[in-house]
Amino acid sequence: GFIRLDHLDACSANMMSDEGKFFRKIESNCWDPATRIEDLDRFGIEKQVLSTVPVMFCYWAKPEDGLYVARFLNDHIAATVRAHPDRFVGLGTVPMQSPDLAIQELKRCRTELGLAGIEIGSHVGAINLGDPEVLAVLEAAEALDAAVFVHPWDMMGTETMPKYWLPWLVGMPAETSRAICSMIFGGVFERFPKLRVLFAHGGGSFPMTMGRVDHGFQVRPDLCAVDNNVLPSSYVNRFFVDSLVHDQRALRFLLDTFGSGQIALGTDYPFPLGELEPGKLIDSMKDISTQERELMLHGTARKFLGLKQPGEN
Numbered sequence: 508g509f510i511r512l513d514h515l516d517a518c519s520a521n522m523m524s525d526e527g528k529f530f531r532k533i534e535s536n537c538w539d540p541a542t543r544i545e546d547l548d549r550f551g552i553e554k555q556v557l558s559t560v561p562v563m564f565c566y567w568a569k570p571e572d573g574l575y576v577a578r579f580l581n582d583h584i585a586a587t588v589r590a591h592p593d594r595f596v597g598l599g600t601v602p603m604q605s606p607d608l609a610i611q612e613l614k615r616c617r618t619e620l621g622l623a624g625i626e627i628g629s630h631v632g633a634i635n636l637g638d639p640e641v642l643a644v645l646e647a648a649e650a651l652d653a654a655v656f657v658h659p660w661d662m663m664g665t666e667t668m669p670k671y672w673l674p675w676l677v678g679m680p681a682e683t684s685r686a687i688c689s690m691i692f693g694g695v696f697e698r699f700p701k702l703r704v705l706f707a708h709g710g711g712s713f714p715m716t717m718g719r720v721d722h723g724f725q726v727r728p729d730l731c732a733v734d735n736n737v738l739p740s741s742y743v744n745r746f747f748v749d750s751l752v753h754d755q756r757a758l759r760f761l762l763d764t765f766g767s768g769q770i771a772l773g774t775d776y777p778f779p780l781g782e783l784e785p786g787k788l789i790d791s792m793k794d795i796s797t798q799e800r801e802l803m804l805h806g807t808a809r810k811f812l813g814l815k816q817p818g819e820n
Contacts, residue, residue, distance in 0.1 A: 509576070510562055522562070530562060536777045540587050544594055550785050556812070557584050558598040558626040561660035566604045566631050573602030577612050585620035596812060597622040598656055603631040606640055610647045617651045623812045624654030628661065629686040636686050637693015637734070645695060649702040654812050658707045659683050675780060683711025687746070688720060694735035696745045705747035705771060705811050709757060714764050747811045749773025750789055750803055751782060758788055767799035771808040
């Protein structure tokens with residue numbers, strides 16, 4: 508159900524569904540810009556991208572209700588960015604369960620609110636990101652020069668793995684691979700060559716299983732190549748991933764697969780699965796060049812968001 512905050516004190520609150528179910532406890536850095544800026548200064552972060560918590564997508568809701576929530580969240584993010592333009596960039600959310608309303612709100616995000624793009628989930632109920640219902644929204648994003656950040660949510664298999672936090676540890680990476688494969692197999696990057704998409708958490712399980720995906724594509728084209736006949740691995744330079752993989756070996760694999768120009772610093776701030784000291788993993792990579800480091804720390808993010816690079820007019 509819809510999420511509300513039950514404030515415990517000035518600095519913490521519980522996120523609760525309208526059914527009274529506890530989701531998670533959060534701190535004031537989830538809603539207070541001043542607290543966030545203190546954290547940014549502490550970690551040496553010049554600018555942060557704001558987006559909503561995926562549980563707030565509300566794709567399950569009636570479209571008009573989903574639009575109401577999206578407008579509320581987007582107005583708040585836009586107001587925060589306007590108040591602190593040197594510290595924040597904003598991404599909006601849209602009711603993906605209704606392509607028409609999603610496009611309407613996407614246009615408002617770009618033309619009225621000045622947001623850099625939108626954040627969307629890894630699927631929309633039973634609809635995957637390569638399905639026709641989603642293509643119209645992605646087409647509008649390309650036309651509006653809007654960045655699209657894909658974050659896993661509503662993880663597959665949650666009901667069958669209730670213990671050990673497995674939906675977050677296993678389901679989330681699988682969800683991101685689901686989103687990437689759906690876009691590739693659905694021909695999204697062929698249809699919209701200027702669309703800028705970034706997938707969270709290093710692309711989830713997709714990079715490590717890309718060989719399997721290619722092999723399946725080649726041996727069963729009757730099942731895999733029905734909407735797009737281009738080898739999946741051909742698209743590694745067509746989308747972005749973030750660096751949030753928590754392991755030097757994994758980040759090295761991402762660098763070998765995508766290159767630093769396709770990898771942006773990801774933090775998942777301010778949640779436990781995030782990088783608790785933003786940029787620490789990138790800084791720990793002693794064998795990378797200054798150019799690679801700077802691309803991952805800020806250059807790739809600027810390219811994804813459509814922002815000017817330092818020194819550009």
